[in-house]
Amino acid sequence: MSTRRSSGSSTAARVIAIIADIMAFILILWILMYLLDANRGNELVQFVHDSANWLAGWSYDLFTFDKAWARVVAGYGLAAVVYLFIGHAVAGRVRR
Template identity: 45%
Template sequence: MAHVLVGILVVWIALDLLEANRANGVVDLFHNVADWLAGWAIGLFDVASRTGQVLLDYGIPAVVYVVIANVIAGRTTARA
């Protein structure tokens, strides 16, 4: 499940950096979900470049979610 959430964040990063049309419903959906998933990290760091800001705002949560998912998966498979 966490990999799906990370996928949403990665798709949003690509859509944002490629300047997808935010009036499009699908783009808007990805934007809203990504903002909700990354809300705790948006603005955590301020950088001068727009690309860097997008990568930090949405990339940090993506990495955190993958790490947490892998730790949980590792612990559950170790017990099985």
């Protein structure tokens, strides 16, 4: 029975870590698209931008750098780091 519980918690931990990775990936992808001046009329770029805005709603414009690219990197980058840190910390706790 403990093998099942361990296997279940291991699966749950993996799912939590994967979700955190996907969230961070979307945020980092938007940062790259922004820095590379991706075509905002493109549907994929718009989808990534909208998703990143939703994920980083709490951290975007947290910093007031003069340069727009610095605000994007700091705001979205902070959200990505927080999601990775918290997601993997929770996954580690679940795994135990």
